[in-house]
Amino acid sequence: MKILVCITNVPDTTAKISFTDNDTKLNKNGVQYIIGPYDDYALARGVEIKEQTGGTLTVLHVGEADADPQIRKALAIGADDAIRVNADPQDSYFTAAQIAHIARQNSYDLILMGRESIDFNSGVVHGLVGEMLGVPSYSPVMKLELNGTTATIAREIDGGKETLTVTLPLVLGCQEPIAEWKIPNMRGIMTARTKPLQVVEPVGLDEMTAPEKFTLPAPKGACKMIPAEDAASLIRLLQTEAKVL
Template sequence: MKILVCITNVPDTTAKIAFTDNDTKLNKNGIQYIIGPYDDYALARGVEIKEQSGGTLTVLHVGGAEADPQIRKALAIGADDAIRVNAEPLDSYYAALQIAQVAKQNSYDLILMGRESIDYNSGVVHGLVGEMLGIPSYSPVMKLDLDGNQATITREIDGGNEILKVSLPLVLGCQEPIAEWKIPNMRGIMTARTKPLNVVEPVASEILTTPEKYTLPAPKGACRMIPASEAETLIRLLKTEAKVL
C-alpha cells in the first residue's frame, strides 16, 4: 500500500489576519502557521492505515521552505518521507497539477487530503487531482475502511450520509470524524530529523485565477440585552431589526 497525504501550511485559527499591498496579499508578519486542520485528519487516518496494512506513507506539500517545520511535524506523526514542490500554490488548478504530477511518477494507491484548506476554502483540489489522474475522487469523507483493494467510505451529503464501496486507487478529501488528530511523541520527533524531505521543482503551468482584493468580515454588532419580562419587545426587535422572524 502506497499512501500519499497532501498537507497545507495555513495560518493558525487564532491568528489575527491583515492584508497588505492594497489588500491583495496576506500580511504574514507575526503569523503562526499550522498543518491545515482537515489535512491533520487525513494524515491521522493515513498513519492508521499504514500501521494496520503496512506499506509506505509520503507527505506532499506545494509551497516554500517556510512550511518545512509543518512537514517535519507530519514526519514525526508517522509519515515515512516527504516531498515539497518548491512553488507558491497560487490557485487550486496550479496546486492540483503539481500534486498530480508527483502522483503520476509514484503510482500511489490512496491519495488523502483535507476536504479544503482553511485559508482559501476552495474545496476543489481533490476533484481536480482525481480528474487529472483519471481516478475517482470523493469528498467530504467521514469514514474510511479498507479490505484489500476495496474501500468502504462514508461521506456527507445534503440531508444525510452516503456509504460507497469503491476500488483503489482513490483521491479522498477528509474531514472529522475519520480519525483523531495525532500528537508527535519524542521518538517521532527525533526520527523525523533523519527522514528524507525531497524538494522538487514545479511543472510549468499557467495561473488561471488571480485574486483582485481581500476583505475582512464585517465587525460584530453590539449585543443588546432584553429582560425576560419584555418578551413582546424581543419579538418585535427580531421581526423589525434582526428580521429573523
C-alpha cells in the first residue's frame, strides 16, 4: 500500500492577520503556522492504515521553505518521507496540478488530504486531483475502512450521510471523525530529523488567477442589552436599527 497525504501550511486560527503590498499579500511576520486541521485528520488516518496494512506513507506539500517545520512534524507523527514542491501556490488549480504530477510519477494507491484548507477554503483540490489522474474522488469523508483494494467510506451529503464501497486508487478529502489527531512523541521527533525531505521544482503552468485585494471582516458592532421583560424595546430596535422586521 502506497499512501500519499497532502498537507497545507496555514496560519493558526488564533493568529492576527494583516496584509502588505497594497493588501495583495499576507503579512507573515509574527504569524504562527500549523498543519491544516482537516489535513491532520487525513494524516492520522493515513498513519493508522499504514500501521495496519504495511507499505509506505509519503507527505506532500506545495509551498515554500517556511513550511518545513510542519512537514517535519508530519514525519514525526508517522510519515516515512516527504516531498515539497518549491512554489508559492496562487490558486487551487496550480496546487492540484503539482499534486497530480507527483502522484503520476509514484502510482499511489490512496491519496488523502483535508476537505479544505482553512485559509482559502476552496474545497476543490481533491476533486481537481481526481479528475487530473482519472480516478474517483470523494469528500467530505468521515469514515474510511480498507479490505484489500476495496474501500468503504462514509461521507456527508445534503440531508444526511452516504456509505459507498469503492475500489482503489482513490482521492479523498477528509474531516472528523475519520481519526483522532496524533501528537508526535519524542522518538518520532528524533527520527523525523533523519527522514528524507525531497524538494522539487514545480511543473510550469500559466498563472490563472491573481489576488487583487484582501480585506479583513468588518469589526463587530456594539451589543445592546435589552431586559427580558422589555419586548417592546427589542421589537422597536429590530424595526428601526437592525431593519429585519
